[in-house]
Amino acid sequence: MNVQISKQFNLLELLRFSIPTIMLLILSSFYTTVDGIFISRFVGSDALSSLNIVLPLIYFMYGLAIMLGSGASAIIGKKLGEGKTREAKENFTLITVVALAVGITLSLIIRIGISPIATALGASDLLMPFCKEYRKILYSFITFHIIQFMYYSLFVTAGKARLALAVSIISGLINICLDYVFIVILDMGISGAAWGTGLSQAFGGIFPLIYFVVNRKGMCYVRPKMDGKMIIHAMANGSSEMVGNLASAITTFLFNISMMKLIGEDGIAAISIMLYLQFTFSAIFFGFSTIVAPIISYNYGKKDTVYLKKLFRYCLYIVGGSTVLVLVVAWGMAKPLIGVFSEIGSRVYQITFHGYMIFIWNFIFAGYNIFSSALFSAFSNGLISAIISFMRTLVFIVVSVLVLPNFLGIDGLWLAIPVSELLTTFIAVPCLIKYGKNTYHYL
Numbered sequence: 001m002n003v004q005i006s007k008q009f010n011l012l013e014l015l016r017f018s019i020p021t022i023m024l025l026i027l028s029s030f031y032t033t034v035d036g037i038f039i040s041r042f043v044g045s046d047a048l049s050s051l052n053i054v055l056p057l058i059y060f061m062y063g064l065a066i067m068l069g070s071g072a073s074a075i076i077g078k079k080l081g082e083g084k085t086r087e088a089k090e091n092f093t094l095i096t097v098v099a100l101a102v103g104i105t106l107s108l109i110i111r112i113g114i115s116p117i118a119t120a121l122g123a124s125d126l127l128m129p130f131c132k133e134y135r136k137i138l139y140s141f142i143t144f145h146i147i148q149f150m151y152y153s154l155f156v157t158a159g160k161a162r163l164a165l166a167v168s169i170i171s172g173l174i175n176i177c178l179d180y181v182f183i184v185i186l187d188m189g190i191s192g193a194a195w196g197t198g199l200s201q202a203f204g205g206i207f208p209l210i211y212f213v214v215n216r217k218g219m220c221y222v223r224p225k226m227d228g229k230m231i232i233h234a235m236a237n238g239s240s241e242m243v244g245n246l247a248s249a250i251t252t253f254l255f256n257i258s259m260m261k262l263i264g265e266d267g268i269a270a271i272s273i274m275l276y277l278q279f280t281f282s283a284i285f286f287g288f289s290t291i292v293a294p295i296i297s298y299n300y301g302k303k304d305t306v307y308l309k310k311l312f313r314y315c316l317y318i319v320g321g322s323t324v325l326v327l328v329v330a331w332g333m334a335k336p337l338i339g340v341f342s343e344i345g346s347r348v349y350q351i352t353f354h355g356y357m358i359f360i361w362n363f364i365f366a367g368y369n370i371f372s373s374a375l376f377s378a379f380s381n382g383l384i385s386a387i388i389s390f391m392r393t394l395v396f397i398v399v400s401v402l403v404l405p406n407f408l409g410i411d412g413l414w415l416a417i418p419v420s421e422l423l424t425t426f427i428a429v430p431c432l433i434k435y436g437k438n439t440y441h442y443l
Helices: 011-028 030-042 045-053 055-081 085-112 114-120 128-157 161-185 190-214 228-237 239-262 265-302 305-332 334-341 347-378 382-408 410-438
Strands: none
Touching: 011 128, 011 161, 011 265, 011 305, 030 045, 030 161, 030 190, 030 265, 030 334, 045 128, 045 265, 055 085, 055 128, 055 228, 055 239, 055 265, 055 347, 085 128, 085 190, 085 228, 128 161, 128 190, 128 265, 161 190, 228 239, 228 382, 239 265, 239 382, 239 410, 265 305, 265 334, 265 347, 305 334, 305 347, 334 347, 347 382, 347 410, 382 410
16 A cells, blocks of 8 residues: 555655644644634633633543544554555544544533533633633534544545645634634624634534545545454553643643632633643644654554664654744744734733743743654553653643742743643653663664
């Protein structure tokens, strides 16, 4: 089976091959970000704060999708490398059926329980109406959300990275146009943002389902075989991504509670802007890790350790270069980026800018930590991947959020994620060295 992940890339080719998926992940981050911009500018900062209150549930959905996609991609990529093409197609089809079933079930459950969920997540009486209005609409599209984000990994494994980028661009344009029409022209408020995002995700979710039914060349749907072991293996292998997003949900909740106590609703609006910007910049690292993981899995299945060593070095170079780029852009574009969300000089802008200049230093370590977790997922070592992700996105952040503000006040809250990323490197680097030399032989 002739798929792109079977090619032995040099450094420049790998960089070129990764750009569509990096752009895809950056564009995907715009779904919530575009809502945030339109809502902040045309509805108000309280409505923006309400988005962050229920953002933990978005992280949960995204985590499910990435868990299924990355976990299954590692299995499918390895089987393609071993020449088991028919079995790879069966697994490809089966994981899609599982995602559809999960999405439909969760959509029904969450719509029924939206009010108590929003209350549990810390919504005040002022924010509750916005939370209910936005999410009761958006959660109707959960199934499409899960399918769309799951296929970011599966498109790459199927050798269709450029197609995935095209779908993402179209979805993003749909979202922007509909947000403008619903919020600005029709004055639908926060519900307009929900409809805009939901309908754009419907396109992104329906397209791959139709494409892999119609397309019969290369990877496509076949009659699936029920394989509980494969499903469990995929979920376990992708558990680090799920852990990471569950952790993000928990830490967002903690940030919201802490901000509410220290500053109030404006503080939650500020942390909302910060998380939108972090999600966008981190998409560069997640995008590269997503594109390179199936290539690693394929060559691991092929037992090509000579090329694995070259590939690992190329990855280090690209992540390092991306880190420098992110830091330069994040620091140099601070004022205009924050100004997109909040009027320059406003209280929300001042709070956000102060915290942002502390917060952005997490990117020094984030790229390598994200890549390290993805690397072990690619080797089907879900345990090590999950440990790195769990410590990075939950344990270290929770401890920092609970401890640092007691000594440094609000600055301690902004330092929580940079401190977490720094501490994670003391786990990730030894794992990279140990397993690189003794188990997977990429060093």
